[in-house]
Amino acid sequence: MRSLVSVCRRRSPAARGVFFGLVAALIAASPPAVADPEDDDDSDDREIELLAQVRVRAELRDQSDFNSATPDRQRFYGQRTRLGVDAKVHPKVEGRVLFQDTRYWGVEESSTTQTGDEEQATDLFEGYIDLRWIWDLPLDLRLGRQNLTYGRERLVGKLDFSNFGRTFDAFRFRYSLGAIGFDIFSAKLVDTNPPPPAPSTGFADQDRNFSGLYLSRQGDRVETVDVYWLRDIDKSFPPVTPHRETKRHTFGARGKGRLGGGFALEGEYSYQTGSDGPDDALDIAAQALAAELVWEGQGGRNVRAAAGVDWATGDEDLDDGDLDTFNQLFPTGHSFLGYMDYVGRQNIQAVHGEVGARLWKQFHGFVAAHGFRLDEPVDAWFDAAGAVKLPADATRTHRGIGSEIDLVLSLGGIEHATIEGGYSHFFRGRVIEDAIVDDEDSDWAYFSIKVDL
Numbered sequence: 001m002r003s004l005v006s007v008c009r010r011r012s013p014a015a016r017g018v019f020f021g022l023v024a025a026l027i028a029a030s031p032p033a034v035a036d037p038e039d040d041d042d043s044d045d046r047e048i049e050l051l052a053q054v055r056v057r058a059e060l061r062d063q064s065d066f067n068s069a070t071p072d073r074q075r076f077y078g079q080r081t082r083l084g085v086d087a088k089v090h091p092k093v094e095g096r097v098l099f100q101d102t103r104y105w106g107v108e109e110s111s112t113t114q115t116g117d118e119e120q121a122t123d124l125f126e127g128y129i130d131l132r133w134i135w136d137l138p139l140d141l142r143l144g145r146q147n148l149t150y151g152r153e154r155l156v157g158k159l160d161f162s163n164f165g166r167t168f169d170a171f172r173f174r175y176s177l178g179a180i181g182f183d184i185f186s187a188k189l190v191d192t193n194p195p196p197p198a199p200s201t202g203f204a205d206q207d208r209n210f211s212g213l214y215l216s217r218q219g220d221r222v223e224t225v226d227v228y229w230l231r232d233i234d235k236s237f238p239p240v241t242p243h244r245e246t247k248r249h250t251f252g253a254r255g256k257g258r259l260g261g262g263f264a265l266e267g268e269y270s271y272q273t274g275s276d277g278p279d280d281a282l283d284i285a286a287q288a289l290a291a292e293l294v295w296e297g298q299g300g301r302n303v304r305a306a307a308g309v310d311w312a313t314g315d316e317d318l319d320d321g322d323l324d325t326f327n328q329l330f331p332t333g334h335s336f337l338g339y340m341d342y343v344g345r346q347n348i349q350a351v352h353g354e355v356g357a358r359l360w361k362q363f364h365g366f367v368a369a370h371g372f373r374l375d376e377p378v379d380a381w382f383d384a385a386g387a388v389k390l391p392a393d394a395t396r397t398h399r400g401i402g403s404e405i406d407l408v409l410s411l412g413g414i415e416h417a418t419i420e421g422g423y424s425h426f427f428r429g430r431v432i433e434d435a436i437v438d439d440e441d442s443d444w445a446y447f448s449i450k451v452d453l
Contacts (some may be wrong), residue, residue, distance in 0.1 A: 025257040046063045047088040050453065051098055055080045057163070057448035064342075066432050068440040077105035078163045080320075082125060092132045098123035102163045125167055136255065142172045148187060148330075150214050151226055151254050154268060154290060154345065157332030166190075166330060168210065179218040186211040188332070210330070214384070223264070226254040229309035232329060248274040248284055248327055262298065267291040276323050286326035288312040288337070288345060302358045307351075310336060314347030314376030318392055326381055333384050338370045338404040340424045348382075349373045362413030372401040374431065390429065390435055400429035421447040 017180070062073045084098030100121040124446035128144030145387050147158040159166040170187030212230040219225070234246040252270035259265055270284040292308030312326035328345040337343045337350055356366025374381060377399050381390040408422040426442040433439050 031410045035148075039055070043274060045088075045091075047086075049086040051082065051084040051086060051096075052453040053080070053082040053450065055163075055450040059444070059446045061439050061442075061444045063442040064444075065436075066426075066428055066439050066442055067436050069438040079103055079105060079308075080163045080165075084126070094130040094132070096126050096128055096289050097124070098126040099123070100165070121164065125165065138176045140174045140176070141232075142170075142174070144171075145169050146172070148172070148185065150183075150228065151268065152266070152336075153332035154336065155230065155252070155270065155329045155331055156251065157330065159330075159332050159334075161332070161334050170210075179205045181216045181218075183212075183214040183216075199422065208236055222255065222257045224254070224256045228252055228254075230329065232327070235407070243275075244278050245280075246274070246284075246327075247277045247280070248272055248276070250329065263295050264292070264296075266294070270326070271308075272326060282321060282323040284323045286313045286324050288328075290345075300358070302356075304356045304365070306352075306354045308352040308353075310312055310345060310348065310352075312348050312375065313343045314374060314379035315392075316376045316378065318378060318394060324376075328382075328386060331384075337372075337384065338368075338424065338426075339406045339408065339422060340404060340426055340442070342389060342426060342442070343372050343401070344382040344384045344386055346382040346386065347375045347379045359409075363409070363411050365407070365409040368406045368408075370404040370406075372403065372429070373399040374400075374401060377431075388451050390431065393435075396431065396434070398430040401431050402429035403427045413414060415452060416451055418450045418452075419448070420450075 030428045056077060056079045058075075058077050060073070060075050064074075065072055079102070081101045082098055084096060086094070086096050088094045099122070102224050103121075124145055126145055126147065128142050129144045131141045131143070134137070134141060145167050147166070147186060148156050148170065150156045157166070167189035167190045169190060170185055172183060172185035172187075175182045177357065187210045189210060189377065191208065210230070210232050214228045214230075228251070230250040230252075232246070232248045232250070234248070237244040245250065250270055250272050252268065254266070254268035256264060256266040268288075268290045270288045272284055272288075276282040276284055289311045290308065292306055294304065294306045297303035312328065313324050314326075315322070315324040325347050331345060333343075333345055334341060336352065337348075338352075340394040343350065350370060352368060352370045354366055354368040358364050377396045378392060378394050380388045380392045381401060383389045404424060404426045406422060406424045408420065410420040412416065412418060419430065423445045424443070426444075428439050428441055
């Protein structure tokens, strides 16, 4: 893995141009798929579908700070309730309104607030209109509050395992032509930033402004090729003078192909540039790479095995005016970097292996193992939310964070319901042992019941 990392570190701008040129050639060479014809009927048929979901999840987490001197065992029930409608008022006009209430059992605080990181919230989770076949072209517009998901959700995902999920206030144009799909979108992350106080302090926009272009091509043996540009303008920092602002551009490509014998290989590469800090003080130059080999059996047991690597650069010099730490943007990293969510795709080198199968009738399970180390020892350790788990330390020399094992079991066969439970254990590594005197491993377990109508 280190050899692969070192090759990517030496990647020049010219090499990146060759990389994207090869991707473009692969898109052109992919066989076209036949698109289903759109229903352009002007009839007055209308359809209304009720949406309802209740999910209750019990969780136990112990030693999340890896410090036995400060006991922090947590036991709680989280509940997520969603209620809404999907409406089709015309063959070219559809929409969704979906409300969400999130709370913890036994807690009753302010219950009406923006959906975000509050302990509980009741708010509009999705509310959008779809306009289809604009100007009689295969062009659609989705306008309003919505999920954004792309690829395997390594950079942009809906974060459904969270009780809150993730949505954006956005417009998204999608042009579909056969096997090709092309998205243009502009969005603001739905968070908990309040409007500026009156009179205005001059920091009226404290949002995450997110936009981009995403091109995807579906094929046969080469199943998917994606090329994208994502632009993140982050103004959500506290209002101080001079005001901090991040302007980050992410260019990348992803491909997945079948190798035969039940094997498939997927890879994704991303490069970031831009500026960060007051007066654009820091220049951004960061990279990330992910690859996964998957084997799926053909029998009724649904046997699946996977092995993969994830790498995202850290900053080797914290005082040189450059920012080399990759920013993971808005991912769903849960399945790639461990169910405990202690590790995010920032300053990280990770490997994982997974085996799963149908154990009995509707009873499924899988076990996964992960190994983690810092890409740059002096840089911070970031968790799945992008928060600092362990701060940067210029004196740190070791890289090993630790390893994690996840066991997940699920039971289907109950109409409209899914039952799932899991246990995870994090084995501390040298970085934790050096930073904490009374260091200890961490455990997490959960049990959830979800009912969808």
